[in-house]
Amino acid sequence: MPHEPDSSTGSMNDYKRALISVVIPTLNAGDGIVHLLDALQAQRRKPDEILVVDSSSDDGTGEKVTQYRGIELLTIPREEFNHGATRDKALRHTHGDFVLFLTQDALPEDDQYIDSMVQAFADPAVAMVSGRQIARDDARPFERLVREYNYPAKSYTRSREDIPRMGIKAYFASDVCSAYRRSAYLQVGGFERVSTNEDMFIAAAFLHNDWKIAYCAEARVKHSHNFTLRQQYRRNFASAVEMELHKDSLRSANTTAEGARLMRSVVSQLWDSRQYGESMAFVVDCCARILGNKMGTAKGRRLADEA
CATH class of the missing domain: 3.90.550.10 (Spore Coat Polysaccharide Biosynthesis Protein SpsA; Chain A)
Known part of the structure; x- marks a missing residue:
């Protein structure tokens, strides 16, 4: 116990x-x-x-x-x-x-x-x-x-x-x-x-x-950050590499669904409050996150294959 x-x-x-x-x-x-x-x-x-x-x-x-x-x-x-x-x-x-x-x-x-x-x-x-x-x-x-x-x-x-x-x-x-x-x-x-x-x-x-x-x-x-797109990409890239290398620790849990829920929630609230420019800025920010995740996952797979 x-x-x-x-x-x-x-x-x-x-x-x-x-x-x-x-x-x-x-x-x-x-x-x-x-x-x-x-x-x-x-x-x-x-x-x-x-x-x-x-x-x-x-x-x-x-x-x-x-x-x-x-x-x-x-x-x-x-x-x-x-x-x-x-x-x-x-x-x-x-x-x-x-x-x-x-x-x-x-x-x-x-x-x-x-x-x-x-x-x-x-x-x-x-x-x-x-x-x-x-x-x-x-x-x-x-x-x-x-x-x-x-x-x-x-x-x-x-x-x-x-x-x-x-x-x-x-x-x-x-x-x-x-x-x-x-x-x-x-x-x-x-x-x-x-x-x-x-x-x-x-x-x-x-x-x-x-x-x-x-x-x-x-x-x-x-605590919060106003990351640039480059910083957001690098942050998500590094995270995705580690998550792919250690996916067994997470029982291969899928992150996509949770990310989509976050995006919908934030965009909806910004749209409802008529912050259309901010809504578009967040969509672009999410693209940097997604690209970082995708590229980081690919690198993690390569590193795992080489190990």
């Missing part, structure tokens, strides 16, 4: 006394790291440990971090950064029963972020929690609607039984703002060494090992 008590807490339900670690990977974070660290130190439930893993920034990020008492800085060569392997190294470097990940550009909306994330672990079967991403004030309209589609206002939990109904959406999670139960993480073997989508792959591993994944809408961070 996977759901055994954490030795440090005595009982899986005794989450209130658990140790909490926060991990933040950084690269040239600028003043954003200051705002994030200030927000974490102002939390109602303060973390017991904060680890910043910096990929040899050259903008003074490391120097800013060292000005904070009690926050550990781990510097790695920039070329060694890997979304899965670096986060795995960081988690194993920390000591928390629950380990929270944040990206340098994700800012908690209030002082209850950590408390809200950790409360989801009151269910002893929950291995992973993902928070809600709220679009930044400068987000363009279609990006705001994409965030609202992917990160709704209602919390929910899914298990292995939900996979046939939800498809690829059952594995949807984001290390932009996430939390892991250490014992569950170690039980499934941790992150794969992948360039992206490490959160989705481990979410699949949790579900197929009979753990649950929670989405906590009350744990909110400000």
Whole structure:
């Protein structure tokens, strides 16, 4: 059975006394790291440990971090950064029963972020929690609607039984703002060494090992991007390569249907609000996503055949 008590807490339900670690990977974070660290130190439930893993920034990020008492800085060569392997190294470097990940550009909306994330672990079967991403004030309209589609206002939990109904959406999670139960993480073997989508792959591993994944809408961070078409293409290309190489981990779940639902939802809302230009811009953005996915999948297949 996977759901055994954490030795440090005595009982899986005794989450209130658990140790909490926060991990933040950084690269040239600028003043954003200051705002994030200030927000974490102002939390109602303060973390017991904060680890910043910096990929040899050259903008003074490391120097800013060292000005904070009690926050550990781990510097790695920039070329060694890997979304899965670096986060795995960081988690194993920390000591928390629950380990929270944040990206340098994700800012908690209030002082209850950590408390809200950790409360989801009151269910002893929950291995992973993902928070809600709220679009930044400068987000363009279609990006705001994409965030609202992917990160709704209602919390929910899914298990292995939900996979046939939800498809690829059952594995949807984001290390932009996430939390892991250490014992569950170690039980499934941790992150794969992948360039992206490490959160989705481990979410699949949790579900197929009979753990649950929670989405906590009350744990909110400000986070969004106004990607160019080139950036959107590259992002989806990289994601598709990894998903093709590791499709067995996802049980070959199809992503096309979920992408089509997202597109219809956003276009419909933009059209209804008479934002016709924005609607067309989103369609073009989707074309960049689709092309990136197609080309990335093809490359992933080639790499798999060569392996």
